[in-house]
Amino acid sequence: MKEKLAELKRRLLEIDDLNAATAVLNWDQTTYMPPGGAAARGRQLATLSQLAHEKFIDPEVGRLLEALRPYAETLPYDSDDASLIRVTQRQYDKSTKIPSELLGAFYAHSAAAYQKWTEARPANDFTAVQPYLEKSLDYSRQIADCFPGYDHIADPLIDFSDEGMKAESVRALFAELRAELVPIVQAIVAQPPADNSCLLQAYPEADQLAFGQKVIKAYGFDFQRGRQDKTHHPFMTKFALGDIRITTRVKPNDLSEALFSTLHEAGHAMYEMGIKPELDGTLLANGTSSGVHESQSRLWENLVGRSRPFWDHYYPELQAAFPEQLNAVSPDTFYRAINRVERSLIRTDADEVTYNLHVMIRFDLELALLEGSLDIKDLPDAWQARYQSDLGLQAPDNRDGVLQDVHWYGGFIGGAFQGYTLGNIMSAAFFDQAVQARPTILSDMRQGDFAALHGWLKENIYQHGSKFTANELIEQVTGAPLAIAPYIRYLRTKFGDLYHLA
């Protein structure tokens, strides 16, 4: 049994090496690669992914897992070996249930759809991508149908990124959340918007980057095991537990862009940096779901990085870094600026309160498309109708409407968006538990000390990697299934205070 386990680990490590190489090539492509490298890079990435996939769906992997199951059952559920066998089996089943030809055809189609979208969006041309989206929807249904027995056709697709979550339970949670959010948004936007002009001044790039790095170092981002570079779209990537990188982009006239994307990506990175080293090179050395991952990025970006205690400590330091821009700006004005709430068209620019409304619109439209109650051709109108009803505004064109997000144009229709809002909900649920367990967290933050918070997160969430599903982890940490109450309480307290709501 020991030999079979060693053989399984050896194979997984080889696959992990190939996946890590893919990640390095992707990182290089978006950070430093000269334009002439693009064509070959696409091919190199395809070759590496294909090899890793072939090695993972090798029937010998299935036989090893089969042979190891009885052994796993003798071990505690949360032991490294039992978890490895369980999680690998689940991933193996998912990977082998989809015929390779179908997956290959879908990837080829996705690449073409993405390419078409990059042209169609600036041209505001939905009809150019419509046939691609129709085909993507068809593929999404076919791939969902590889997992018969689902309650809702979106369930298998949701399961890819948020294992164990289902359309109906997410829908119910989101309906509950929307009922709470809409009146808060209405009450806030009835008031004059916060003045954010202090953020929109000239801020030198190097100083912006230096300040962000100083903060995340204090958070606990380990620069011996990571670094930050510039890209067009910020992201986090991992090459091994000892090499986890983040990227950001800098707007010379908007302080919030680089700073909050840095705090966000550092949250993703610290999650994976905190996974116990023994899990490195296996499927367990990853965040467990897109929702839990997002809970960590949003926790460090918003619950910490846009909080009053955080800025009680850091605002004087920020003023010292940018005296010309900020010496005349009061802490109150700055705090209101970084927490300005407004109805807007673009999800990625949205504030904490309205952000989830953007996500829910997309989630509902995905479900309607998959169910067949909405046709692709009617998607632009449906999008506009929902923005009108939920956010009270309409995009002037499809560019900032249905063509806004890459997700549907480079992947499945279904399962693409729920993680963002699940993450927000979880971030407050986890933070609540942390503060209950370590009551000094808020006063420590006021001193620029994040050790208690980081330590609690590491102990209760990070170290486990993907041993537990999101639902298991939430039960374990909060003692109950995911609930919106802590999140609503958080929003009500923070924004009630900021906007003097009843």
Next chain:
Amino acid sequence: MKEKLAELKRRLLEIDDLNAATAVLNWDQTTYMPPGGAAARGRQLATLSQLAHEKFIDPEVGRLLEALRPYAETLPYDSDDASLIRVTQRQYDKSTKIPSELLGAFYAHSAAAYQKWTEARPANDFTAVQPYLEKSLDYSRQIADCFPGYDHIADPLIDFSDEGMKAESVRALFAELRAELVPIVQAIVAQPPADNSCLLQAYPEADQLAFGQKVIKAYGFDFQRGRQDKTHHPFMTKFALGDIRITTRVKPNDLSEALFSTLHEAGHAMYEMGIKPELDGTLLANGTSSGVHESQSRLWENLVGRSRPFWDHYYPELQAAFPEQLNAVSPDTFYRAINRVERSLIRTDADEVTYNLHVMIRFDLELALLEGSLDIKDLPDAWQARYQSDLGLQAPDNRDGVLQDVHWYGGFIGGAFQGYTLGNIMSAAFFDQAVQARPTILSDMRQGDFAALHGWLKENIYQHGSKFTANELIEQVTGAPLAIAPYIRYLRTKFGDLYHLA
């Protein structure tokens, strides 16, 4: 036949993708990787190399080559397809004649020897590496013996990097060269050394890099298909013909370090950037030998970059970039400084005239070790004796003596050094032909215009990649086998003028 050729190319492309990924991971390791990434990176690199090797020695590759040979014989020798089949066959034979276990054992030993050397060199401890070197010598002999029928046991090892070159012919060429060089060196070092203090001032890093990049852009280095980053040891690497990168290091108090390493590596890079695009993704899309590669780096570094016509154009620009450091320094003083000749201990710091003496010492010692006329334990003394007789000085310790170069500690003993001097000899032979064919080259250089030279090199050398061996290429370009005459003429003219030699 078309299908077999397509299948061969498909397999080679997959192998090329894996090798490119290895190159990206190596590049990242030396440029940006945080320290925490080191352990996993070593393993990832080993996995990728192993996969590429397995795929290349697959018997199906041998069968395809076998089946394609009759087809290749119907094609012109220099056609893309005939060359691909011929060169791949040669490489396949080399790769399959060495048993995988032997190669694997050697690589494992090399990694350990290299590791030991990194500790032994600073500790000046030859005895620590002596057993490793003994084993390396044993492996080198075993691997040479995989190619029975050689004239000299070093021939197969020389052939790995300089295909077609043999110990005896290289030895003869080097003996002829030494006979010419020694009196030149003696005549020069009898005179007071040139004053190079103008180079040893404070030069800001960013300005050094900017100046070097301006020059190589004028040379024809294509920044759309390449870039420059900083590393501890400068190198050139290729991920595809559209993505070829160089690195450099900057000494804040020595202008020559970054500048000449930039010109050197750009020479390597322009060679591969000039390979015809149709050869991309095959074994033909490489420089053809270490000697020819070095001829291009040395040509752009020395024959161009340390020449009087070059500095007639660039010295005013250099002064404009560094007015405080250079406005009081005459062009003559500067030109003498960058061409200062002196007896020295360190090969990589040596000037154009003495450099080859360093190389020949190593080459002769390698042959003696392989022949068995010198034991590893006597190597330090033999090293010192040769430095005394050839360069008239002795290293104060082994650190700057026999422990100086990494080559023997990270690879074979044999075939490691001859390429450097072959490259110098070739650089003058090729440059001579270029100037004869395009007589404006020297006057163009005086205008900062390198198009005629670059164009000639591309047409006659670069575009062919490794279609022709070094010997074939030299015959084709110069009409005769490699001769030292042009190189000696070049050195005599340049340094005769600088040092007023008879």
